[in-house]
Amino acid sequence: MDLIRHLRFFVAVAEEGHFGEAAARLEMTQPPVSQGLRRLEKQLGLQLIRRTTRGAELTDAGRELLPRARLLIDDASRFLGEARRLHEHTEVLRWGVASLVGATITATLARRIAGVAPGQDTVSASTVNLIEQVSAGTLDLAVVETPCVTGPLTTEPVVVLRRSVMAPATHPVTTAARPRLRHLAGLRFCHTPRSFNPPAHDQLMDRLRESGLDPRPHPVTSADQLMAAVAAGHAFALTVDGDALTTVDAVRCLPVGRDATALRLRVVYREPGFSEVAEALTAALYRIGRTS
Known part of the structure; x- marks a missing residue:
C-alpha cells in the first residue's frame, strides 16, 4: 500500500x-x-x-x-x-574563485568549464571560505590563492601569474623613467584583508618590503572598492587585468616589481571525480601565465 x-x-x-x-x-x-x-x-x-x-x-x-x-x-x-x-544540481559544476582574482581569469575559467559541464554556479569569496566550502561539499572545486592551508583537499600545481601595479594616473610613478615599488611609498596598498588568507597575505607583504616598499594596507573586499580607492588618488593595487584597464583615465597600470607582486593560484578539490576539470582549469591558468 x-x-x-x-x-x-x-x-x-x-x-x-x-x-x-x-x-x-x-x-x-x-x-x-x-x-x-x-x-x-x-x-x-x-x-x-x-x-x-x-x-x-x-x-x-x-x-x-x-x-x-x-x-x-x-x-x-x-x-x-x-x-x-x-x-x-548533478549537472551543474559549483566552483569558486578567490576574491579580486580579476575578470580576465574568472571569464577564462568559466569559458573552459562551459566546455566540459552543461551548467555552472560561480562564487567569489576569500580563500579561507572557499576551502571551507570545498571541504564541506558545497563547492565542487575552487581556484584559491596560495600559499594557503588546504587540509586534506587534493591540490593541483601552483601557477604563477604576473600582476601589474595599478596606480592613480596623476601619481609621479606613472611618468618615472624607471618606476620602482618604493616610489609608491606615499600610497595605501589596496588588498583583501589578511583574514581572507593569512599565509599569502604575509608572504606578499614580505616580498614588497624586500623590494624597498613598506606597504600600508587598505583592506578592500570588492573590485569596485579597489578601483574607487585607486582612482581617488590615495592608493595603489595589483591586478592581472592591466590590459583591460587601459581605457580607464583615472588609473595607470605599470609592470613594476613583477616577481614581488606575482599572483600564485592553484585549484583545490575533494572528490576524485573532479580531477579532470581541475587539470583543465590548471592548464587554462598556465596559458594565461604564458601570455601575461
Missing part, C-alpha cells in the same frame, strides 16, 4: 468533511477516495473517519492521528523536492 497516497485521502476527507469535496480537491472521483480510506483503516486496524448522513467526521483516533498524517505528507513533499533539486 502507498502509505503517503492513502494518508492524502485521509487528510483531504478530514479537512473537507465530505467525501465528494475531498475527491474534487484531489481531482479524483469519490469511489477511489472512499475505497482508499477504508484500505488505510484496515491496514491500521483503526477507524479514522465516521461516515454520517451529513458527510464525514473524525473519530477520536482520527483526530489524534491527523496532525501526524499532515507531517508525514509534508515531509514526503520536502523529500521529493530536495531529491529533484539534487538531481538537477
Whole structure:
C-alpha cells in the first residue's frame, strides 16, 4: 500500500468533511477516495473517519492521528523536492574563485568549464571560505590563492601569474623613467584583508618590503572598492587585468616589481571525480601565465 497516497485521502476527507469535496480537491472521483480510506483503516486496524448522513467526521483516533498524517505528507513533499533539486544540481559544476582574482581569469575559467559541464554556479569569496566550502561539499572545486592551508583537499600545481601595479594616473610613478615599488611609498596598498588568507597575505607583504616598499594596507573586499580607492588618488593595487584597464583615465597600470607582486593560484578539490576539470582549469591558468 502507498502509505503517503492513502494518508492524502485521509487528510483531504478530514479537512473537507465530505467525501465528494475531498475527491474534487484531489481531482479524483469519490469511489477511489472512499475505497482508499477504508484500505488505510484496515491496514491500521483503526477507524479514522465516521461516515454520517451529513458527510464525514473524525473519530477520536482520527483526530489524534491527523496532525501526524499532515507531517508525514509534508515531509514526503520536502523529500521529493530536495531529491529533484539534487538531481538537477548533478549537472551543474559549483566552483569558486578567490576574491579580486580579476575578470580576465574568472571569464577564462568559466569559458573552459562551459566546455566540459552543461551548467555552472560561480562564487567569489576569500580563500579561507572557499576551502571551507570545498571541504564541506558545497563547492565542487575552487581556484584559491596560495600559499594557503588546504587540509586534506587534493591540490593541483601552483601557477604563477604576473600582476601589474595599478596606480592613480596623476601619481609621479606613472611618468618615472624607471618606476620602482618604493616610489609608491606615499600610497595605501589596496588588498583583501589578511583574514581572507593569512599565509599569502604575509608572504606578499614580505616580498614588497624586500623590494624597498613598506606597504600600508587598505583592506578592500570588492573590485569596485579597489578601483574607487585607486582612482581617488590615495592608493595603489595589483591586478592581472592591466590590459583591460587601459581605457580607464583615472588609473595607470605599470609592470613594476613583477616577481614581488606575482599572483600564485592553484585549484583545490575533494572528490576524485573532479580531477579532470581541475587539470583543465590548471592548464587554462598556465596559458594565461604564458601570455601575461
